[in-house]
Amino acid sequence: MTERYNVTEFYDGLVKHGLIVPVGVPGAFGRGAVFEDVLERFNGLISQLSAADGAEHFTFPPIISRKVLERVHYLDSFPHLCGAVYSFFGKELQAKQLAERVNGGQDWGDMLGMTEVVLNPAACYPVYPSFTGTVPAKGRLVTMLNWVYRHEPSLEPTRMQSFRVREFVRVGTPDQVVGWRDMWLQRGLTLLQSLGLPARSDVASDPFFGRSGKMLAVSQKEQKLKFEVVVPVISETDPTAVCSFNFHQEHFGTTFEIRTTDGQTANTACLGFGLERIVMALFRTHGFVPADWPAEVRKQIWG
Amino acid sequence: MTERYNVTEFYDGLVKHGLIVPVGVPGAFGRGAVFEDVLERFNGLISQLSAADGAEHFTFPPIISRKVLERVHYLDSFPHLCGAVYSFFGKELQAKQLAERVNGGQDWGDMLGMTEVVLNPAACYPVYPSFTGTVPAKGRLVTMLNWVYRHEPSLEPTRMQSFRVREFVRVGTPDQVVGWRDMWLQRGLTLLQSLGLPARSDVASDPFFGRSGKMLAVSQKEQKLKFEVVVPVISETDPTAVCSFNFHQEHFGTTFEIRTTDGQTANTACLGFGLERIVMALFRTHGFVPADWPAEVRKQIWG
Numbered sequence: 001m002t003e004r005y006n007v008t009e010f011y012d013g014l015v016k017h018g019l020i021v022p023v024g025v026p027g028a029f030g031r032g033a034v035f036e037d038v039l040e041r042f043n044g045l046i047s048q049l050s051a052a053d054g055a056e057h058f059t060f061p062p063i064i065s066r067k068v069l070e071r072v073h074y075l076d077s078f079p080h081l082c083g084a085v086y087s088f089f090g091k092e093l094q095a096k097q098l099a100e101r102v103n104g105g106q107d108w109g110d111m112l113g114m115t116e117v118v119l120n121p122a123a124c125y126p127v128y129p130s131f132t133g134t135v136p137a138k139g140r141l142v143t144m145l146n147w148v149y150r151h152e153p154s155l156e157p158t159r160m161q162s163f164r165v166r167e168f169v170r171v172g173t174p175d176q177v178v179g180w181r182d183m184w185l186q187r188g189l190t191l192l193q194s195l196g197l198p199a200r201s202d203v204a205s206d207p208f209f210g211r212s213g214k215m216l217a218v219s220q221k222e223q224k225l226k227f228e229v230v231v232p233v234i235s236e237t238d239p240t241a242v243c244s245f246n247f248h249q250e251h252f253g254t255t256f257e258i259r260t261t262d263g264q265t266a267n268t269a270c271l272g273f274g275l276e277r278i279v280m281a282l283f284r285t286h287g288f289v290p291a292d293w294p295a296e297v298r299k300q301i302w303g
Numbered sequence: 304m305t306e307r308y309n310v311t312e313f314y315d316g317l318v319k320h321g322l323i324v325p326v327g328v329p330g331a332f333g334r335g336a337v338f339e340d341v342l343e344r345f346n347g348l349i350s351q352l353s354a355a356d357g358a359e360h361f362t363f364p365p366i367i368s369r370k371v372l373e374r375v376h377y378l379d380s381f382p383h384l385c386g387a388v389y390s391f392f393g394k395e396l397q398a399k400q401l402a403e404r405v406n407g408g409q410d411w412g413d414m415l416g417m418t419e420v421v422l423n424p425a426a427c428y429p430v431y432p433s434f435t436g437t438v439p440a441k442g443r444l445v446t447m448l449n450w451v452y453r454h455e456p457s458l459e460p461t462r463m464q465s466f467r468v469r470e471f472v473r474v475g476t477p478d479q480v481v482g483w484r485d486m487w488l489q490r491g492l493t494l495l496q497s498l499g500l501p502a503r504s505d506v507a508s509d510p511f512f513g514r515s516g517k518m519l520a521v522s523q524k525e526q527k528l529k530f531e532v533v534v535p536v537i538s539e540t541d542p543t544a545v546c547s548f549n550f551h552q553e554h555f556g557t558t559f560e561i562r563t564t565d566g567q568t569a570n571t572a573c574l575g576f577g578l579e580r581i582v583m584a585l586f587r588t589h590g591f592v593p594a595d596w597p598a599e600v601r602k603q604i605w606g
Contacts, residue, residue: 021361023429025368025419030429033360057336058324061465062365062450063386063422065328075411076402079391083366084415085422086389087454088382092513099379108378109417112387114410115454116328117464119366119388119422126326126333147365147450151390151418161420162364210395 007234010284011157017288026153027161031276034290038279041301042195043145043166046273049191055143055168060126062147062162063117068125071255077208077216083119083149083161086112119149123167124270131171131258135266139172141180145275158233158240158277165272173260174249177269181227181245184271188229188243196297197231197281204228204241225249231281242278245271310537313587314460320591329456330464334579337593341582344604345498346448346469349576352494358446358471363429365450365465366420371428374558380511380519386422386452386464389415422452426470427573431555434474437562438569442475444483448578461536461543461580468575476563477552480572484530484548487574491532491546499600500534500584507531507544528552534584545581548574 014020014035021030031039063085069075075082088098094111101108120126123146131140144167152159170180185201192199204226205217220226225247230239246269252258253266260266286293290301317323317338324333334342366388372378378385391401397414404411423429426449434443447470455462473483488504495502507529508520523529528550533542549572555561556569563569589596593604 021433023363023368024370024432028364028366028368028420030364030433031362036360036362057339059334059339060326061331061333061463063331063452063465065326065331067327070405073402073406075391075405079393079398079401082390082415083388083418083420084390084412085386085452085454086412086415086417087385087387088378090382095382095512098382099376102373102378103376107417109387109389112385112389112417114389114412114415115386116456117331117386129327130324130333149366149388151388153419160364162366209398 005232005235007156010234011155013288014157014280014283019283019288020157025161026155027159029157035279038282038290038301039164039275042273042278042282043275045191045300046166049187050143050168053141055141058127058142058144060120060123060144060146062120062149064120064126066114066116066118068129069118069121072125072128072252074121077206077213078121080209081121081150081152081207083121083151085115085117085119087115089113120146121148121150122270123148123165123272124169127169128252128256128258128268131252131266132256134259134261135171137261139170139176139260139266141171142169143167144169156234158280160276163277164275166275167270167272169268169270171253171258171266171268173262173264174267177267178247181247181269181271185227185229185245188245188271188273192229192231192242192278192281195282195300196294197285199229199231199242201227201229204244231285233277233281233284240277240281242274242281243271244274245269308535308538310459313537314458316591317460317583317586322586322591323460328464329458330462332460338582341585341593341604342467342578345576345581345585346578348494348603349469352490353446353471356444358444361430361445361447363423363426363447363449365423365452367423367429369417369419369421371432372421372424375428375431375555377424380509380516381424383512384424384453384455384510386424386454388418388420388422390418392416423449424451424453425573426451426468426575427472430472431559431561431571434555434561434569435559437564438474440564442473442479442563442569444474445472446470447472459537461583463579466580467578469578470573470575472571472573474556474561474569474571476565476567477570480570481550484550484572484574488530488532488548491548491574491576495532495534495545495581495584498585498603499597500588502532502534502545504530504532507547534588536580536584536587543580543584545577545584546574547577548572
């Protein structure tokens with residue numbers, strides 16, 4: 001039986017066509033001009049599709065306050081994925097020792113100390129602290145395009161350490177938030193299918209750490225708190241998640257003291273499009289040369 | 304005597320007008336929609352201005368291989384500015400201890416280990432390893448827009464931990480590289496002055512660490528290896544560097560074995576526009592409300 005999906009061949013094809021540029025560490029490759037063009041235009045389609053929703057637009061840097069990660073209990077669930085930023089706090093003598101270690105090819109990890117920032121693991125995290133207080137009766141709707149980090153080095157091209165997520169966050173009553181999530185689940189699916197991608201949605205769970213994490217994942221699925229849209233990119237049987245839809249209930253509302261006008265703790269939900277993964281799904285489905293893509297797909301992306 | 308330039312007032316003005324969003328740590332604020340619009344349009348002006356140059360376009364993530372930082376001797380000169388990424392490598396028991404420390408408000412910096420990636424401190428770094436080999440007779444010209452990191456937390460808004468640089472890199476013979484640098488120095492100055500900014504250029508030096516760093520800075524200035532374009536943003540007497548032009552001689556050519564067609568080690572130069580700083584210079588010079596900016600500036604930015 002021929003395997004239509006081959007991880008190495010797909011990675012090599014992306015490199016050979018100049019779509020990505022290897023950099024010596026897994027999951028941190030550069031993106032070429034054609035890859036970026038598809039990514040920006042797909043992001044533009046999302047903006048068009050949601051223009052009438054009137055979301056507020058923000059951009060956050062790839063780093064966030066370490067306190068945010070601590071307050072949302074990220075380290076309880078995903079310690080293995082975190083990326084904390086360390087720097088050098090010493091004086092002349094230590095600096096000399098550090099340089100000697102580095103240039104002598106020795107370990108130097110114990111010579112740095114933790115800073116007040118960490119890499120942002122989820123595009124929506126930096127915005128929640130700014131919601132503290134009472135949101136308007138219609139709630140809040142925010143969109144962002146941020147770089148996120150996950151420490152999961154892999155040669156599998158869709159599993160990146162650093163990638164961009166186009167995210168939307170809704171704050172309000174449970175009805176407002178869940179209705180909005182359901183609307184976007186259908187909208188996202190329709191958008192991806194209209195680009196010729198064999199996308200489908202499914203209940204999903206987060207990659208919680210360890211044995212207790214397995215129970216958290218089961219509970220998350222039972223409560224249908226997370227949905228994903230998946231597309232086969234490197235495997236037919238294990239399709240790649242390209243969009244994620246998360247209902248947080250009162251998790252962030254409680255942590256950051258966000259209230260609705262009736263005095264209740266606000267509910268939140270977020271959804272994110274994994275932009276690099278969607279671009280890769282397009283190259284996997286339609287081929288490495290956009291000029292050869294189906295006319296209707298080209299028309300939708302390039303107008 | 305009235306100080307026209309006031310750091311706190313400028314920061315507060317940016318926040319009050321929704322141009323930036325505080326996040327609890329210095330130099331990591333979010334950017335609002337109007338701020339981003341100006342930034343993207345200024346970046347578009349650079350693209351227009353350089354379109355005929357035919358640069359190859361890449362995008363790199365905010366992280367790069369730690370080996371690149373080690374090989375270019377970044378830690379010798381700027382240990383205090385580095386940002387290395389640490390993550391958790393333990394099993395169940397250590398994960399439990401980590402969570403207890405985090406949730407108990409105790410230090411947890413010693414529970415993580417160094418990964419193979421660091422934050423990218425200069426937009427051009429990730430591209431040099433891809434030049435290894437012999438460049439064409441006309442050399443190479445590359446452009447990128449990357450997020451960079453510097454560990455220098457400050458309440459002064461132009462001194463950010465994380466910001467974007469629109470960068471160009473030229474590889475070739477010394478004449479090719481220096482001629483190109485000189486052309487861009489004038490081009491960058493003209494562009495900024497055409498936007499009503501009181502920009503001027505000057506010989507400059509990098510913020511090398513420690514006592515020996517002072518000598519490196521003097522030598523760099525004597526050899527005129529670095530120029531900056533500066534604009535008053537938070538001080539008249541200490542204007543802010545918004546563009547940087549660096550001639551590396553054979554530094555990267557030697558490190559990454561880059562050659563010209565005559566078999567010589569290639570020379571390189573790079574130049575970068577500090578996008579957030581230029582946007583701030585525009586708000587400082589023309590006011591916090593773009594609708595009130597001079598008509599000729601508005602026309603150039605929004606067409």
